[in-house]
Amino acid sequence: MKRLLAAMGVTVMLVLATAPASTQASPRIDIRVCRDVTIRDLGSQGTEAVPTGCAREFSISLPYVVMFFEIADIDTQGQFQWQLLDPTDTAVATFSQRLDPQGGYTWTYFYYAVLPIAATREEIIAQNPRLGFAAINPTKPAKENPGEWKLRAVFSGLTVTGRFVLKP
Numbered sequence: 001m002k003r004l005l006a007a008m009g010v011t012v013m014l015v016l017a018t019a020p021a022s023t024q025a026s027p028r029i030d031i032r033v034c035r036d037v038t039i040r041d042l043g044s045q046g047t048e049a050v051p052t053g054c055a056r057e058f059s060i061s062l063p064y065v066v067m068f069f070e071i072a073d074i075d076t077q078g079q080f081q082w083q084l085l086d087p088t089d090t091a092v093a094t095f096s097q098r099l100d101p102q103g104g105y106t107w108t109y110f111y112y113a114v115l116p117i118a119a120t121r122e123e124i125i126a127q128n129p130r131l132g133f134a135a136i137n138p139t140k141p142a143k144e145n146p147g148e149w150k151l152r153a154v155f156s157g158l159t160v161t162g163r164f165v166l167k168p
Contacts, residue, residue, distance in 0.1 A: 031162030063119035078156035087147030
């Protein structure tokens, strides 16, 4: 019976994940800032990034924080952009990519970036090489910039601003 229920759950999930959108979806953006990320290999399906230790306040003694973006219910093309602003509202990092969902399906996209705090980008890469491509390189170290930071994400007219605090 347990196997039957497990098989039914997988089938329902596949149908929900791949069913064409009958009406236009309403996109949504979720922003989280976390202490770390665990990257799991999924074989032929690639990798999965799992956030750990998410919060709104972090000590400047942490080596880094990981910023996560989930852009969900996307069924039309559009430009996704995010911008990281330091406590003086100066842009520290930006990212932009065109999202192009295929086949009339509703898609969810995931992105993450690593903000070095007490560690350098090079130290982060030495500790975990998989984070290298996602580590940003601010001109002024984040540990020298305590206060409220902002993450602004935009997709097709929808703007979401996340905030987190770096505390001494």
